Amino acid sequence: MPYRAARKEAVVAVAARRRGFSAAARENLAGWLFVAPVVVILSLFMLLPILMALWVSVTDWNGQGSPFKSSVPFVGTENYTRLFTEDGLTRQDFMTSLRNNVYYVLIVVPCQTLLALGLAMIVNNRLLRGKSFFRAAFFFPSVTSSVAISVVFLFVFANSGAVNNLLSVFGIDGPQWFSDSRGTLHLLLSGVGLVDLDAPPTALLESGPFGLSWWDWLSGPSVAMTTIIMLVIWTTSGTFMLMFLAALQDIPVTLEEAAKLDGAGNKGVFRYVTLPMLKPTLFLVLTLGLISTWQVFDQIYVMSQGNPAKTTLTPAFLSYQTAFRSFEYGSGTAISFVLFAIIVVLTLIQRWVMRDRKV
Amino acid sequence: MTRDTTGGRTFASTFVGYCVLIFFALVFLYPFVIQIGNSFKTESDAAANPLSPFPDPVSTGGYERVFLGTDLPLWLGNSIVITIVVTLGRLLLDSMAGYALARLRFRGRAGLFSAILAIMAVPGVVLFIPKFLVLNQIGIYNSYTALVLPVIADAAGVFIMKQFFESIPVSVEEAARIDGAGVFRTFWSVVLPMARPALITLMIISFQGTWNEFPHSLVAVQDPALFTLPRGLADLVSGSLGVGTQYPLKLGAALLATIPVAVIFVVFQRYFVRGANEGSDKG
Known part of the structure; x- marks a missing residue:
């Protein structure tokens, strides 16, 4: 425990000064005094919570009284195994939330990265006027409140809202965005005539891993989820654009000019000069994207609460719901830790994949 | 000759660049414009003309209710x-x-x-x-x-x-x-x-x-x-x-x-x- 160490150090240092000890001992004491408030707060509200939660995740605590009382039932790893091996509603909800989040990540991360890179390349153009205006315009959504912006999107995508209004100008009948639980991959497959939505292939319906049929796994994000996807791409691209922009401005102009003199075209310069120089930033943006997309919560809470038909349920929201709405704190905490593990593993995998790849 | 086509290409790409930028500036800012406009509308006006940034009639009813009723x-x-x-x-x-x-x-x-x-x-x-x-x-x-x-x-x-x-x-x-x-x-x-x-x-x-x-x-x-x-x-x-x-x-x-x-x-x-x-x- 850093805190106990801090106290010990402090006591030693005070003693040292009393005996007229060196400036080094005084600096030691000062150092610990300076960091003490931060150490106490981070220990109390970051480390301690995790340790307490580890305990709660192996109990059936219902939120009444202290989770450390002997009357709280100890259930071992049951809260975890129920998520993976026991057939039931808990596993079904958890797997549904994983599916939803996987589709969400698969669309949001590439889209926001490409959009951010594209915008940064255009804004970085040396001949461009009004550069700072455009930069500010693209960045502004990133700094606003996620709750406030979700309210705006609720209005924009309402049944008779701005988006459907705009679509009707082009003769398109927009969907009822927030109540449409149909999967977009299902819609796509039926659109090209591969499957019939009312009578899905029985082979896909009858089996599937982890209590969800193959048909359910292959749904794609629901129409309702796509609104949240659009919202998030829209709010995050600006921040990532700034990161790309900073990296682009760090590339020496002489390097690109040299490549051009050597006969490289615009595409060649981008492929062999710009992109390799952007590799660290690209890695950072992808990693930050992967980490944050697994944490989507505010938008879900405000816009859909996991509805319709649980197609916008994510592990983050499910863990909140399980703990604070169903009062199954053990189960909710277990979901948090699985989510934690997913984020850690993804970060490690990506680090490993990007380690020696030439972009 | 070469110089002319390069100049033309630069102009065209600048033009396209501006179009893309203006399009995205609209995408990124128009929701806020809609938000401001519609917050001053009556409820029926907001439901009927959600895309328009201009309230008709201008109403501060929403703000009155938000301050007095919540x-x-x-x-x-x-x-x-x-x-x-x-x-x-x-x-x-x-x-x-x-x-x-x-x-x-x-x-x-x-x-x-x-x-x-x-x-x-x-x-x-x-x-x-x-x-x-x-x-x-x-x-x-x-x-x-x-x-x-x-x-x-x-x-x-x-x-x-x-x-x-x-x-x-x-x-x-x-x-x-x-x-x-x-x-x-x-x-x-x-x-x-x-x-x-x-x-x-x-x-x-x-x-x-x-x-x-x-x-x-x-x-x-x-x-x-x-x-x-x-x-x-x-x-x-x-x-x-x-x-x-x-x-x-x-x-x-x-x-x-x-x-x-x-x-x-x-x-x-x-x-x-x-x-x-x-x-x-x-x-």
Whole structure:
């Protein structure tokens, strides 16, 4: 425990000064005094919570009284195994939330990265006027409140809202965005005539891993989820654009000019000069994207609460719901830790994949 | 000949570039225009012409109801107080810790810094229930203390300040020390004044982060009198209003939650940019 160490150090240092000890001992004491408030707060509200939660995740605590009382039932790893091996509603909800989040990540991360890179390349153009205006315009959504912006999107995508209004100008009948639980991959497959939505292939319906049929796994994000996807791409691209922009401005102009003199075209310069120089930033943006997309919560809470038909349920929201709405704190905490593990593993995998790849 | 086609190509690509930029500027800003316009509409006008930014007739009914018929003034007050306290707290505590980690030689410094880096990597979303557990256990759940204390210091802020202090020359401080100033005195009257740019960046990040913070208030309090603006807003939207969609009211309330950050953004834009890029130093 850093805190106990801090106290010990402090006591030693005070003693040292009393005996007229060196400036080094005084600096030691000062150092610990300076960091003490931060150490106490981070220990109390970051480390301690995790340790307490580890305990709660192996109990059936219902939120009444202290989770450390002997009357709280100890259930071992049951809260975890129920998520993976026991057939039931808990596993079904958890797997549904994983599916939803996987589709969400698969669309949001590439889209926001490409959009951010594209915008940064255009804004970085040396001949461009009004550069700072455009930069500010693209960045502004990133700094606003996620709750406030979700309210705006609720209005924009309402049944008779701005988006459907705009679509009707082009003769398109927009969907009822927030109540449409149909999967977009299902819609796509039926659109090209591969499957019939009312009578899905029985082979896909009858089996599937982890209590969800193959048909359910292959749904794609629901129409309702796509609104949240659009919202998030829209709010995050600006921040990532700034990161790309900073990296682009760090590339020496002489390097690109040299490549051009050597006969490289615009595409060649981008492929062999710009992109390799952007590799660290690209890695950072992808990693930050992967980490944050697994944490989507505010938008879900405000816009859909996991509805319709649980197609916008994510592990983050499910863990909140399980703990604070169903009062199954053990189960909710277990979901948090699985989510934690997913984020850690993804970060490690990506680090490993990007380690020696030439972009 | 070659020169002409190059010139033509440059002109064409500039033109296309501007078109793309203007298109995306509209995509990124028009929702806010719609929000402002519709917050001044009557409910039926907002339902009939959602795309138009011009209210017809202009109505402040939404704002009247949001101020007189909801607890929004209270939430606004809570948000202001909490944001100010947390921001000031972070400025002081994060810079003290950042300074110690950058300059003072104390035992365990390297280990502490690694711990702070590790804490920065913990995804906030997995801490919802854990934080509630601790607040509940130590008996401050559902209080102002619960809204302020857990967030009054943050690892990222410590990191930013440490990076900054390492970037300024140590000679000035040494001069102060030789003149006999103590560590705190040196920090307070010599180091902090030099740290103005970093402090402003940290202030902006803290203000924006605390003002917009939603999940923490969700797990820290349940009494509507303790709601912050985002929490109250989420409550309004999820149906505490009763009849009708009441979009002008909701959009107006959301606008009030956006304005302070928007003002700060316009005034301190370059610090926002710097703040966003601090993230890239971590990688």
